[in-house]
Amino acid sequence: MTVRVVLGDEHVQALTALVGERGFVLDAGDMAAYETGARYDAGRALAVLRPRTTEEVSAVLSYCVRHGLPVVPQSGNTGLVSGSTPDAAGGQVVLSLDRMTGHFVLDTDNRSLEADAGLLLSDVNRRLEASGLFFPIDLGADPRLGGMIATNTGGSRFLKYGDVRRNVLGLTVVLADVEGTILEFGQALRKNNTGVDWKQLFIGTSGVFGVVTRCVLNLERLPLQTATAYLVPAGPESVMPLLRRMEERLGTTLSAFEGMSRNAISAALDHVPSLRNPFQNGEIPDYVILAEVSRTWPTRESEEPLGDMLESVLAEIFETEEAPLADAFIGPANEMWALRHALSEGVKQSGRLIAFDVAFRRGDIMAFCERMKRDMPERFPQARICDFGHIGDGGVHLNIVFPRDAEGLSDGSLETALRDWVYAVVVEDFAGSFSAEHAIGRKNQHYYDLYTPQKIKDMACGLLPLTSPGGLGTVRFG
Numbered sequence: 299m300t301v302r303v304v305l306g307d308e309h310v311q312a313l314t315a316l317v318g319e320r321g322f323v324l325d326a327g328d329m330a331a332y333e334t335g336a337r338y339d340a341g342r343a344l345a346v347l348r349p350r351t352t353e354e355v356s357a358v359l360s361y362c363v364r365h366g367l368p369v370v371p372q373s374g375n376t377g378l379v380s381g382s383t384p385d386a387a388g389g390q391v392v393l394s395l396d397r398m399t400g401h402f403v404l405d406t407d408n409r410s411l412e413a414d415a416g417l418l419l420s421d422v423n424r425r426l427e428a429s430g431l432f433f434p435i436d437l438g439a440d441p442r443l444g445g446m447i448a449t450n451t452g453g454s455r456f457l458k459y460g461d462v463r464r465n466v467l468g469l470t471v472v473l474a475d476v477e478g479t480i481l482e483f484g485q486a487l488r489k490n491n492t493g494v495d496w497k498q499l500f501i502g503t504s505g506v507f508g509v510v511t512r513c514v515l516n517l518e519r520l521p522l523q524t525a526t527a528y529l530v531p532a533g534p535e536s537v538m539p540l541l542r543r544m545e546e547r548l549g550t551t552l553s554a555f556e557g558m559s560r561n562a563i564s565a566a567l568d569h570v571p572s573l574r575n576p577f578q579n580g581e582i583p584d585y586v587i588l589a590e591v592s593r594t595w596p597t598r599e600s601e602e603p604l605g606d607m608l609e610s611v612l613a614e615i616f617e618t619e620e621a622p623l624a625d626a627f628i629g630p631a632n633e634m635w636a637l638r639h640a641l642s643e644g645v646k647q648s649g650r651l652i653a654f655d656v657a658f659r660r661g662d663i664m665a666f667c668e669r670m671k672r673d674m675p676e677r678f679p680q681a682r683i684c685d686f687g688h689i690g691d692g693g694v695h696l697n698i699v700f701p702r703d704a705e706g707l708s709d710g711s712l713e714t715a716l717r718d719w720v721y722a723v724v725v726e727d728f729a730g731s732f733s734a735e736h737a738i739g740r741k742n743q744h745y746y747d748l749y750t751p752q753k754i755k756d757m758a759c760g761l762l763p764l765t766s767p768g769g770l771g772t773v774r775f776g
Contacts, residue, residue, distance in 0.1 A: 303388035305345050309365065313347060316357045321348040321397065332372060332392045337653065339380040342388035348397045352470055352480055352511040358393060360478030363768030367391050369474060370771055371505040373445025374418065378653055381504050381739025381772055393509065395444045401512060404429060410467055410486045411515045415444030431517040434459035438639040444510045449737040450502030454638065457690030458553040459518060462501065468514035469497040474766035486514045504737040504773045507765040521592035525605040526631040527612065528576065529587040529623060534664040536622035541689060544589065547611045554590035555690035556638055562684040566637060566644030573637055576629060587689065588638050645684045645697045650704065652713050654696040656724045657734035663689055666728055670696065678716060680704050693734040696720065721745050738773045
């Protein structure tokens with residue numbers, strides 16, 4: 299029987315005074331949502347604190363540092379690497395941003411937004427829609443801004459808009475030190491070379507150096523024209539030539555180039571009833587690419603409609619020598635993207651999922667995927683590979699599905715063996731990254747320790763006494 303660690307009455311009273319009764323959660327039932335992650339990871343919290351302002355975050359971190367209470371910052375809790383949930387020991391305080399949603403200041407002239415870190419991505423873009431602007435990070439999940447910054451989220455339109463790092467102009471951060479120091483890095487400036495760009499220290503580093511409470515974001519114009527197509531490459535070796543030719547002909551209008559394997563598509567169609575099978579006779583190709591082109595202005599009278607332009611470009615590619623394209627069809631954007639965004643849910647429902655978020659030089663993506671298809675059956679016979687990803691930026695979501703009763707799942711030995719092998723191939727054979735856009739978290743801590751040069755670890759550890767000596771999060775950089 300597991301006994302939950304109890305927070306002392308003096309701490310309960312002091313912390314409640316800092317965040318109010320609505321901001322302090324101690325009931326086991328109410329804490330469950332904050333203790334359970336998006337995929338299989340779960341822990342036990344000592345308490346959950348839900349501040350509303352930067353000043354309350356400062357007061358909480360100051361108190362916890364002074365009294366030796368470990369803190370795990372938590373944003374939308376949509377991550378997949380155990381980076382936002384407490385461990386099983388029950389001694390960590392979860393600091394949730396979910397009430398930090400009050401600040402939202404739009405500057406249309408500067409094309410920027412100053413917002414609290416607890417706002418959901420969907421709420422941000424809904425409120426921006428009337429202005430014709432949006433925050434251009436496209437995801438299947440609905441995270442909060444603070445978590446997106448802490449993990450440097452990429453998304454499906456990275457090819458055109460880049461990742462979160464590229465779209466952050468300024469940050470407000472609270473350090474885990476005795477004072478709960480509040481720092482403001484940058485403003486709503488796109489050019490500022492007055493010294494070290496310190497805000498970058500807090501982007502993509504899992505909240506270890508400080509808690510982001512407010513951000514200034516670059517915004518983009520909403521697309522007013524889009525056209526989408528499913529492309530079937532002639533073979534794995536044709537994917538990159540196809541991408542190169544589309545980039546040559548379409549330039550910056552090409553906004554997405556997303557790869558989807560047959561297994562991943564089948565899983566989505568099998569488990570998401572709202573989807574329609576768009577393929578002729580229901581036969582899913584081995585590999586399908588979702589390509590999107592977009593413009594931010596209405597169709598002009600003298601201008602070729604975007605759908606016609608895409609169709610013309612695909613026809614040109616078909617006619618080239620050794621054409622890399624076997625088939626293609628243009629279709630409704632909402633239906634095509636619905637399938638792409640349903641892949642994660644479909645794969646998750648197909649069995650016990652072990653997921654990898656890895657990145658490569660673009661030219662290595664298909665070679666890696668083919669390597670997995672070749673070697674996985676021999677090493678892990680029960681594994682079913684359901685891969686998809688962001689071909690245009692080098693990211694692959696390698697999802698491995700096992701039967702729920704597969705040997706080694708319950709004690710973790712199967713997952714450990716699989717991760718050890720996959721990451722060795724990624725890093726040692728392809729010089730890739732074991733974490734493309736989900737940061738580190740407990741799931742990837744061992745591989746950070748294994749593959750990060752000691753000098754880089756020493757540099758990270760050297761910064762921690764200057765930023766958050768009290769300790770934050772689930773990751774160790776040393």
